Amino acid sequence: MIKIILNGACGHMGRVVAEIAEADQETEIVAGVDAFGEAYSHFPIYRSWDQVREEADAIIDFSTAAAVDALIAYGTERQIPMVVCTTGLSEDQVGNLKEAARKVAVLRSGNMSLGVNLLVKLLKQAAKTLIPNGFEPEVIEAHHNRKIDAPSGTAIMLADSVNEGADGKYHYTYGRADRREKRDPDEIGISSIRGGTIVGIHNVMFAGQDEVIEFKHTAYSRAIFAKGAVSAAKFLVGKAPALYDMSNVIDDQLG
Numbered sequence: 001m002i003k004i005i006l007n008g009a010c011g012h013m014g015r016v017v018a019e020i021a022e023a024d025q026e027t028e029i030v031a032g033v034d035a036f037g038e039a040y041s042h043f044p045i046y047r048s049w050d051q052v053r054e055e056a057d058a059i060i061d062f063s064t065a066a067a068v069d070a071l072i073a074y075g076t077e078r079q080i081p082m083v084v085c086t087t088g089l090s091e092d093q094v095g096n097l098k099e100a101a102r103k104v105a106v107l108r109s110g111n112m113s114l115g116v117n118l119l120v121k122l123l124k125q126a127a128k129t130l131i132p133n134g135f136e137p138e139v140i141e142a143h144h145n146r147k148i149d150a151p152s153g154t155a156i157m158l159a160d161s162v163n164e165g166a167d168g169k170y171h172y173t174y175g176r177a178d179r180r181e182k183r184d185p186d187e188i189g190i191s192s193i194r195g196g197t198i199v200g201i202h203n204v205m206f207a208g209q210d211e212v213i214e215f216k217h218t219a220y221s222r223a224i225f226a227k228g229a230v231s232a233a234k235f236l237v238g239k240a241p242a243l244y245d246m247s248n249v250i251d252d253q254l255g
Helices: 012-023 065-078 091-100 114-133 153-165 223-236 246-254
Strands: 002-007 027-033 058-061 082-084 106-108 136-143 171-173 187-194 200-208 211-219
Touching (some): 002 223, 012 027, 012 223, 027 223, 058 065, 058 223, 065 082, 082 223, 106 223, 106 246, 114 136, 114 153, 114 200, 114 211, 114 223, 114 246, 153 187, 153 200, 223 246
Parallel strands (some): 002 058, 058 082, 136 187, 171 187
Antiparallel strands (some): 136 200, 200 211
């Protein structure tokens, strides 16, 4: 049984991760950490890391950027692999994670969905074939009406994958309402839609002469991110110190 400490245990994603881990016969949440503190019937929750006494094989983090520094310190000191799902980290925090990865296994991804991360791999390969043949890439993303940032981190991740497959030739354009000119052949347009309760829709379009190829991912529940995080935690156990991402988890599952 893989024992997990859950950082951000009282948040919405923390609750979903707890449910997914509980249903997985290979994992167990042994403790949670959350500054707001709240009792669960099946594992204790602490307000700070210095209160934690449970032994663990991995840490899953769905908290806030402000809570990540203490997590890094705790995981590094105790040599516990960390799955860091929190976004919006500062450059210093990203640097601290890279430094921690020299001492303990760390996995960080802008999106924990296995489907999205498989799409990232596919887009890189598609771009290598389609871009030299005149196809022009665009990214469209849609989220619920409470999301305050645009474009989404996943949209940027998908655009980065296309750009990497195209040897970095593109710059990004966020909306075109303020200009009247033809499409720049060296740009990837990234458009955002907000409304309703959409969990997440990402569509990458390659528009060519007389044909269009589209790659689309739709998230119907936040459970897909929790499932990916639990899979990542199981992957990290026993791994050598390094900075991993979800592509490593996919490669491991494919054998």
